[in-house]
Amino acid sequence: MRSVLTGTGAARGMALGRARLEHPSRYLVDDSPLAEHEIEDELERLRRAIALARDELRTLREKLHGSLEREVAEFIDAHSLMLADRELTNGLFELIRVGRYRASAALKTQRDRLVAVFEAMDDPYLRSRKEDVEHVLGRVQASLARESSVEERRLAARVGEILVSDTVAPSELVPLAERGVLGVVLSSGSQVSHSAILARSLHLPMIVAAHDALSHIQDDDLILIDGEHGEIVVHPTAQDLARLRAWQRETSQKSKRLALLRNAETRTKDGVAISLHANAESPADVAQARVLGASGVGLYRTEFLFLQRKEIPSEDEQFLAYRDLVLGMGGLPVTIRTLDLGADKADASGLVMDDEENPALGVRGVRLSLRHPQLLVSQLRAILRASGYGPIRVLVPMVSTVEEVLSVRALLQECARDLRTAGYEIADHTELGAMIEVPAAAIALGGMIQSLDFVSIGTNDLVQYTLAVDRNNDHLAHLYDPLHPAVLKLLAQTIATARRAKRRVMLCGEMAGDRRYTALLLALGLTDFSMHPGLLLEVRETINALDRERLRAHAPALLRASTRARIEGVLERLSSDD
Ligand code: PEP
Numbered sequence: 001m002r003s004v005l006t007g008t009g010a011a012r013g014m015a016l017g018r019a020r021l022e023h024p025s026r027y028l029v030d031d032s033p034l035a036e037h038e039i040e041d042e043l044e045r046l047r048r049a050i051a052l053a054r055d056e057l058r059t060l061r062e063k064l065h066g067s068l069e070r071e072v073a074e075f076i077d078a079h080s081l082m083l084a085d086r087e088l089t090n091g092l093f094e095l096i097r098v099g100r101y102r103a104s105a106a107l108k109t110q111r112d113r114l115v116a117v118f119e120a121m122d123d124p125y126l127r128s129r130k131e132d133v134e135h136v137l138g139r140v141q142a143s144l145a146r147e148s149s150v151e152e153r154r155l156a157a158r159v160g161e162i163l164v165s166d167t168v169a170p171s172e173l174v175p176l177a178e179r180g181v182l183g184v185v186l187s188s189g190s191q192v193s194h195s196a197i198l199a200r201s202l203h204l205p206m207i208v209a210a211h212d213a214l215s216h217i218q219d220d221d222l223i224l225i226d227g228e229h230g231e232i233v234v235h236p237t238a239q240d241l242a243r244l245r246a247w248q249r250e251t252s253q254k255s256k257r258l259a260l261l262r263n264a265e266t267r268t269k270d271g272v273a274i275s276l277h278a279n280a281e282s283p284a285d286v287a288q289a290r291v292l293g294a295s296g297v298g299l300y301r302t303e304f305l306f307l308q309r310k311e312i313p314s315e316d317e318q319f320l321a322y323r324d325l326v327l328g329m330g331g332l333p334v335t336i337r338t339l340d341l342g343a344d345k346a347d348a349s350g351l352v353m354d355d356e357e358n359p360a361l362g363v364r365g366v367r368l369s370l371r372h373p374q375l376l377v378s379q380l381r382a383i384l385r386a387s388g389y390g391p392i393r394v395l396v397p398m399v400s401t402v403e404e405v406l407s408v409r410a411l412l413q414e415c416a417r418d419l420r421t422a423g424y425e426i427a428d429h430t431e432l433g434a435m436i437e438v439p440a441a442a443i444a445l446g447g448m449i450q451s452l453d454f455v456s457i458g459t460n461d462l463v464q465y466t467l468a469v470d471r472n473n474d475h476l477a478h479l480y481d482p483l484h485p486a487v488l489k490l491l492a493q494t495i496a497t498a499r500r501a502k503r504r505v506m507l508c509g510e511m512a513g514d515r516r517y518t519a520l521l522l523a524l525g526l527t528d529f530s531m532h533p534g535l536l537l538e539v540r541e542t543i544n545a546l547d548r549e550r551l552r553a554h555a556p557a558l559l560r561a562s563t564r565a566r567i568e569g570v571l572e573r574l575s576s577d578d
């Protein structure tokens, strides 16, 4: 019964819940033909599964109340009718009796046939009915495969749901979290996808690249997920639940230990002050950042504001969001990044081009903003208006040329002039910085740095573009390597170029919050980190135990190392020295 599936941990935390399969793209199907003597049993299994699916629909209908009752009830009734439809069920029984299909294979075959019929219809309404077929047959399929014990069903009734799907868009995650989903398991995806970043921000445990999830987990199975280690236990035992309780105890002990570091200084053993900023996506992140003593907000991804809704937020709406962010940080600096839509951050407002062959290399970030100057202007105006309430810096994503920086700066100055003329009180000077996440910007930073007030290294994309490895493609996860010698060279070069020009250099990619890389980044000369606030205290704890001078002395060895293994060797020596 109990089985363990693995994936990649993408957002920490454990959750126990009932699996809720969404858009399962595959059915678990046994294709081997039935033997003569198995036919009757198989027919009986299918009858029981259909009856169970009907019962479930009836229970669902009884539970309906509120404004959606009528609308939803119509769907449920239609589905119940389909299950009672002789044509449909006889077709299934026929496949078992005559074709010697197993019940699951019969359901799949019937589904494929019916879907093909509906898809061929001209009428869009009728065409859309194929979804009903999928739902109804999917429900029977799930009933057929359900193997939960009475005890398990009792437990499952008391716990919430864990979404199991092939993918989930960043824009779908917020409503899911609001609906109370306890965790997410995806059969594809990666740790540095925007969905994963958002899940961390929402404190929603997430596992990605769990390739077997959809074929092994059934709707309603009780599952226990561990978002740190990427482990899914299907039908957990008492021992597994004891592990969950142990984790809960450990987490509370760890947070008590780390709580002592709230508002503590971040300073290496040899006395160098390090700034830890927060990547804040929500008001909860902002509150957490303040409580934990962040030096400011190092990255506010404005696209999340756009992804949660259908229309483009107006200048006023944006202003209110940015103003609240600045006020929430109580005078600490806030870095607001202009829109980085495109690639996997497609919006519902239709700005993002959907016919690009290679969206990661397409109209994304500043390229999209400069194609829609009105949009950029309204965003810059909103940011500048909020600058009257506290220190704000503007950060531009996906920069690859100095001309892009100059264009944004010209618009920023024009907006500032217009606002002042119109009587708004805005900051005297608003710093403008660039994300260094395209290798060209890192390599040619020397020629760009004088046009910038600061830079912020986006390792999530810098690794993807340097190594030509799609950050969202789980099949390439082994190649997506922040410890590649080429990445290290670009990091060291970027930090050194910015420091020579006396410009602040921050790192706001996921590497900054991963304590495995803290010593490395200090060795390369980084002093400004920006990470999800939930990681701030453990990075502070790590930094406070390190000697920066000694780490700096190892930088040449790190940069000389020609392979990942050698780099790891140097890093190991670094940690064993302590
Ligand atoms: C990055 O690329 O490292 C980054 C911080 O930006 P995003 O993850 O939003 O692309």
Ligand code: MG
Binding pocket: 397, 437, 458, 460, 461
């Ligand atoms: Mg990026």
